[in-house]
Amino acid sequence: MNALGFPILSLITFLPLAGVVFIATLRGDEAAVARNARFAALWTSLIVLALGLYLWSAFDPSQAGFQFVETDTWFTGVNVQYRMGVDGISVFLIILTVFITPIAIISSWSITKRVREFMIAFLLLEMMTVGMFAALDFVVFYIFFEAVLIPMYLIIGVWGGERRIFAAVKFFLFTLAGSMLMLVAMVWMWSHAGTTDIQVLLRTPIPPQAQMWLFIAFLASFGVKAAVWPLHTWLPDAYGEAPLPGTIMLAAVLSKMGAYGFLRFAVPMLPNASAAAEPLMFALGVVAVIYVSLVALAQTDMKRMIAYSSVAHMGVIIIGIFTFTVEGIEGALFQMLSHGIVIAGLFICAGVLISRDETLVLARLGGLAARMPAFAALLMLFSLANMGMPGTSGFVGEILVIVGAMKVNFWVSLLGAAGMVLGAAYMLVLLRAVLFDRTTRPDLNGLADLRRGEYAMLVPLAVMVMWLGVYPASFTHIFDAPVAALVQAHVAALDHPVALAMVAK
């Protein structure tokens, strides 16, 4: 089985299902069911978190390959097996997922409509997401990747804001269109390699001609998920309309699925096409950073401004991945973690205001720093981290990406860095509007500062932001080995005679 003697990855993945079954069988009056469903979901996610931490401690960071591999027969005759396994990159994203989920569940205390169904959908979402990061077979990956749509569609559509239906349908169809193209690519690779085992696919050379088509399919799928400009248009709607816990999961975890897809599939399996697409991806990344930052600057609503800032940061991640340098990719990964935590913190801050029946329209807010000091301090911390202030998590990732980009292309690095300046601009606008501007509304003075539940969500995130910023090595060492192997394999693949022949042609 694996080093631990029990299938830990399957356990982490499918444990939420036990919670789902438990919640589905709850009986009693509505209030009791709601309360029990909340606690059941929270406890399930905390147990999953504990298992995740155990996985982290048992993980051997010195190995570049996959660990805790599980294999089981599934589809006989077509060589599709149930395979799970993690390397440094995926273990790290699993930790992010299981860390964010309990926080998101706490934030869903504010949901009062059909709590039982919400918690079921939410635990299913956790299951799909973890399963996707842990999958070691392309078909298994694809199933989890796309199945995420079902709970997310319902979460946005049932519990979302005013334009929830539009946002839910747009989200669903955009992502579905992308991932269906990946389905074709997947089936092609399946018939090419005769298996869907990711470990084998990583070693199977693919003719450069075909790589281009496959890359386009992957770009359509992962690009939509990662909200790469110009495939991001579903994102502000979905983020804006989803209920707070849904937004947190979307921004913190689901957007990483696309970046993870690039790192797991597009870059290592299609080295020639990835190299050829590098300028395109740089261009898209730079546009995302600069143009979307400007768009963010023009927003009048706090949630939408944070949503656009998220797209801008995804641009940084894309630039980092496509530098094909150790610094760039490590920076991208670090940025994925940091962005996940920071953006969750920012959205929760927005949620704090919503839960006090307050507007998110920037022009109508102001002066909250005096009335809500703890809130102001934490919002300030997350905002600083979001603009990449040294000492916070945001800085490490961005500086690594910029260093990586510098090695490849000066202009990309310069323009990417310009994004940081713009990031500072819009975050400061937000801070001023919410915390410091003089306000004409006396009723704002009545707002209460953070409550216990809100501390429970924001403090762990704040601690993580500082930890990541001050001592990043405790996280980077997990993925040092696989990233080095990835870069090495990429360079080796490009040196391959096939690649030379293509260049010569």
Place this chain on the structure above:
Amino acid sequence: MNVILQTLLPELLLALGGMVLLIYGVLAKRDQSVVCTWAAILAFILAAALCIVAPNGIIFGGLFKTSDFSRYADALVLLGASAALILSLDYNAREGIARFEFPILVMFAVLGMLVMVSAADMMTLYLGFELQSLAMYICAALARDSLRSTEAGLKYFVLGALASGLLIYGISLVYGFAGTTNFASLATILTGPQGAGYGTVIGVVFVLVGLAFKISAAPFHMWTPDVYEGAPTPVTSLFGTAPKVAAMALLLSVMLGPFGHLLSQWQLLIEILSVVSMLLGALAAIGQTSIKRLMAYSSIGHMGYALIGLAAGTQAGVQATLIYLAIYLVMSFGTFACIIAMRRRGQAVETIADLAGLSGRDGGFALALAILMFSMAGIPPLSGFFGKLYVFAAAIQAGLVPLAVIGVLTSVIGAFYYLRVIKVMYFDAGDPEFDKTATGVRFVMAVGALASGLFVFLPGPLLAAASQAARALMG
């Protein structure tokens, strides 16, 4: 003799059972529809068991052939027909159209389908086809006092007769040019030195059109929406399941059996049928407000996907189509059970808007229909996804990448209208106070939803059966 009897037992059972029930129904004092229905269901179960144990072989001098392939298709047909009968019990009683003739007609229709599936000669094929069609024409007009139902029956009859005419004309052309109607002999002649003349190829096209009509592949789909909408819902659920499987199985065995060597001649035709069906199924369904019409277009689209496997023309393709049919059948009867459960104050309602707010009122019902809709849209981990996965895989292995890409794009468009049903149930406000649903309908609904939802955990048996069936057909 013994072998012939054993091979033919399921068909004999249905034929004799049908006649006995007919006599019983006529002689009985009161209406015996419930008894007849249960007797028919029992006969189907027995027939399925007999099918499974029937020996492989060709009997009657090459007219009739049983193999793993026919066994697989027979089992699906019987399953679909049983589900339709269970659904009819409650519906027909409430609508006042409970007549003992209905289960008997369904038995004869199923008999025709079993004969179609096992046909090894053009004549057997046509006999089965006609028996099936004639019984189905009457079923469509079952609610004879309803204008819509009689209209549906008449439309189906006129267009169906045209299709039968085309089919028999095609058969006569093939016979005229090739000199035989036997599948095995045809295969030998067509691979022989003189090969296939133009006349034969034209004949093949006519045969293809006749069968395409039955599976409602576009552009021969015109009857489908009206008949689906007009016929009583249990009859629609029968239309949507068993005959589709039988006709598709027949199409597979005819095109890949005697005409298998003409693959290059007819492959493009199947591809066109497939693409047009997928496109029409996806686009025309968007504007529908009646859920029965929606299902009609959806079935057209699904047949397009199933045809992809045939277009591939390989063993993997046949397997994919067979898997797709099984999955489609289960989703389909599950969905029709949901449609039958839509009754308000004694009236059947059938617009999508009637489902508004269902999730708050009856969570189990809404969940079942949501699972079925997601599955129809092909979202993993539900069964519909695996059906699509297999047909796309077969297409790509056979080098038909564009076909797979079109399939993928239409399934995204198709997802839109399936999602709309879920949207109406879960997101829209409303208070659909449906009447209490009968246990049988609930049962079929649950079976459909559970099978679609849990297929991912136990795909082995179906895949193995389909693979065996495909091997039996392609040898």
